[in-house]
Amino acid sequence: MPGTDLLFHPETWRIMLPGVITAVLMAVMCSVLSVLVVLKRMSFIGQGISHAAFGGMGIAAILGLTALGAGALLQFGVVVGFCLAAALIISWISAKGSTSADTAIGIVLVASMCLGSILLHISIQGKTSAGPGWESILFGSIMSVNWVEVTLASLVAVVVLGLAWWFRRPLIFWAFDETAAPAFGVNCTLMRNLLLVLLCLAIVTAMKVSGVVLATALLVLPAASALALTERLWPVVVVALCIGLTGVLAGIAVCIVFNWPPGPSIVMVLCAFFALSRAAVLLRSARTPAARSEPA
């Protein structure tokens, strides 16, 4: 298989190294956050935020910002800002009580996609050199990641993981019992908004590799698989991290060998891991039927 030779060719890794490093950083950030996203049932809001990134990319494109040099920083800022605005709008609409959160997300999601499509269309029409291709925004492009973006992704990873660690106790209390947490001194509004900010940062970083459409897969699949395998909090985080990292690296290998797009390759591998974890649960419960009927 010619692709297999490509996988071990030094030149492949020289070209792909920035993309691979970004993918690893993305895997670490998203896997850790996925535990909170899944347990707090926020995967749909993640979907809303990641699609808002498409609108953000449209705005960046119309402003003429590209991922080259200092433009990468500005582009990142614009997209994160747009995602944050979308997240806060979703929070605000659903907090008012008259519209449910999923309706708010549904509306913001399509509005962002429309805005992004129109702005990208206008920017491509008005330019001689095409901006980022639609396909790479939607499904990711591991080859086009440059070293400036790697540096940015590293800084973002430090901030995201640092904040998640610093606020781990109130975040866990809030995620476990939002009703009672305020009585124990947990600021639930702060925790919700903090998680939204962390999600925005992680999603915009993940978007480079896995694309807008598939970024949320990394915020759901690692924890969903890990929760099927263990019932302890910190082991869930560690297993999710292992699954996320393995999935991303295996996905990149699949992408190189078969010359498939990176985002879908990574997500396919993660889906396979999820299916395996569910199969393991079924197998375990079939072997120990007594465990299911054990009195509480």
Added chain:
Amino acid sequence: MPPPAHDQSSDPAVQYRGVTYRYPSGGMGDAAPRPAVEDITFNVRAGECLGILGPNGGGKSTLVKLTLGLLEGAAGDIRVFGRSPAHARKEGFVGYVPQRLGAELAFPVSVRQVVEMAAMRGLAAWKAMPRDRSDLVDHAIELVGMSELADRPIGKLSGGQLQRVMIARALAASPRLLLLDEPTVGIDVAGQQRFTELLRRVQRELGLTVMIVSHDIRAIAGSCDRVACLSRTLHFHDAPQGLTPAVLAEVFRHDVSGIFGDVHVDAHAAATCTDPSHVHGPLTLPSGPVGMTVSAAMRTGPAQPGGSDARD
């Protein structure tokens, strides 16, 4: 866990003076809402257990939130250990056992981890849990009789066990006041009996002041020194002995119409309940097959002696 410093002074633990609270317009889906609670005045003496009984929609949850300092803008004055409720909450004076477990039961945490959440309050992010707090957690779990199940995942507990964990979590915050919101919801009769015993024991051992807010008379009758009846306004405030069905019928007659649906009352339970001669000492209600609530007592009040209204 050393008992918290007991308030020996005559100052009440909780003091409400003419408190009225109205939710902001639109906040409760009502264009011009009437107050959720109106002109509430009562005291909870340090070390006593006060039960607040009332129908659903009678303002109990509002009272809980006001006592916790989670609602602001109430008219009148509320003091919790001489401080504003928000201040008292920030100082960790109030241990809260929530109404229905709003917790995510699929959460991969053990009993001990849940109790630890409360004990880690104010702990710097870089610090591990100190030994004294760890001991506090152990003692809280032991007090509620959950030591053997301390490592069990929270999702694998019964309703009664879960409630005990929630009490342990409140105790792990070293409170002076324990505030319980509808503590017997979803718990069977035997479980409620155990709950009453547990609460009495914990209160005695730690010298706590306790406030129980419930619509279920059984949650309150066996546990409390005094009872207040809340249905937007506070109607009654006395020892449980005085809480006869006649009183209940009188104070809730107007307010509960339309709030409760049809209540099927066990004939024997109703008859026992409506006969004042059966009410000796702290009010105890028959643990019959029907959940005997305020509504049941009200419907079988003195107007229908012998529970002529009773069905089933």
